[in-house]
Amino acid sequence: MRYSIMKKALIGKPLKTSELGEQKLSKLKALAILSSDALSSVAYGPEQILIVLSAIGLIAFWYSLPIGIGVLVLLTALILSYRQIIHAYPHGGGAYIVSRSNLGENAGLIAGGSLLVDYILTVAVSVSAGTDALTSAFPELHGHNVIIASLLVVFITVLNLRGVTESASVLAYPVYLFVLALLILSAAGVWQIISGHVPADLHSPIGTAVPGISLFLLLRAFSSGCSALTGVEAVSNAVPNFKEPAAKNAANTLVMMGVLLAMLFSGIMFLAYWLGITPKAEETVVSQIASQVFGRNIMYYFVQGTTALILVLAANTGFSAFPLLAVNLATDKYIPRMFLMRGDRLGYSNGIVTLGIMSILLIIAFGGETEQLIPLYAVGVFIPFTLSQSGMIVRWLREKPPGWTHKLMINLIGALISLTVVIIFFSTKFSQVWPVLIFLPIIIWMFHRVKKHYEATGEQLRMKAGEEALRFKGNVVIVPVAGITKVVEQSLHYAELIGDTVIAVHVAFDRESEKRMEERWEKWKPNIRLVTLHSQYRSLMRPLARFIDLAVEKASEKEHTLTVLIPQFITKKRWQDILHNQSGLRLRVYLLYQKNVIVTTVPYRFKK
Incomplete structure (x- = not known):
């Protein structure tokens, strides 16, 4: 009762299935x-480019502009490509469904496995980045990053358990406030530059010769900047969550997200270059820009506050997409069926809770410093990007619908750019992304093992024509007894109702108690056979197990059923369970995995 009251207070009253619409x-x-994940990446995507270029020095920062343009070209290709995916697969599923349908099972599992892990990284990285933004403004909180980040994940998990529309209503304000804050910051910064309030010598001129610059370094910076594109695929995964017409609304939402992302990314990239911002461990690039443009006034804290909020709430993209992807994988029997179940608020609560727990463990494991996970996080997105675009190419070549050549070119460009980014990641950041070569094969192997189990289960449960179930001629019931009690009496009475033969079994630890039990039994239940087993090593399970194994053999020879009926008393209060040894529960767990044994429990409930 208390649990249900607490649950209702946290996530709200249950909703009817009819309220799903x-x-x-x-x-x-x-x-x-x-879009919170994609938009929030503006807060760290440009910074990742500058961190790589800072290895050469401030003179190399002008390269951030052409690199930023390259990122925007890739963004355009991805938006156009995923817009086609949404219309082609209006039931959602994104990269997993596209890859599996067109490239085969393993390609789909690579895409699905990558995205599952990536959504966990999304939550951990986003919340940790949001916590960093918070501690940039309030340095005294810096030592509590792990606790703050973990509590924020719990908050977002509970928010999502309350339902999609409720979490969206809460998220709308910080997301749009963040967009407003960065647009004001960009406009104010550009205005100061135009009006001459910013010195022209803070940055190196475009085209300045940079000693020591290399193609390897530029490619490394470009791949780092591509982390700003994580989350672009989330809309295609979540098409079923849109109001009708779902595909059209999803496609329009994707375009709006792309336009906003391009505007915010361009503004921060340009201001960081023009103002000569240098990445610092103790302060983010956005914080430095806001500090220079506004000073440490209310507008600075408005920018920092909304940035921290959206970085934290960017995790919600993972909470929206992970459960839906898990549903697709569970439908195809690659992960446990529990991910198909809707919770009280009609959300896929098992997926939400699993994501929350895994993210907190990741935050704790890395001490809240998940910046080193960003390359792994990004490559985990671009592998599905590449596979989904390649899958669409195969689809257009196979079906050739009207206008297919135009669609083919869009997906071909997207596939080539995405593949190039993946190659760049493995070429320039292998030391950070190599774990993907280990965990992806393990995840795919696990997917196949789960699928094999479900197929074997289905084969064994399926009714076949002409096949008859094995029929038994009698039922032998064995009742383990600890003594002469009301619990035992009730269990024996039930055993006589269901069994043709009833055998009571008692395990004694010494000869005196064994003899005493036999004498008392003879007076109490002479009509029921009692078998006493002596256990000189005081083990209860071992002699019982041997006796039951022998009974199974004899019952099989006579084509009899063997039922072990376990007396079990139920305490009035849950905490009282720890005051009893629960030997019945241990015996039941053991017997559940034994062949040719039916296990039955007869409960006896205490009233006080």
């Missing part, structure tokens, strides 16, 4: 809940 998202709410 009311949980669908409008474009504005979907933009808030699904």
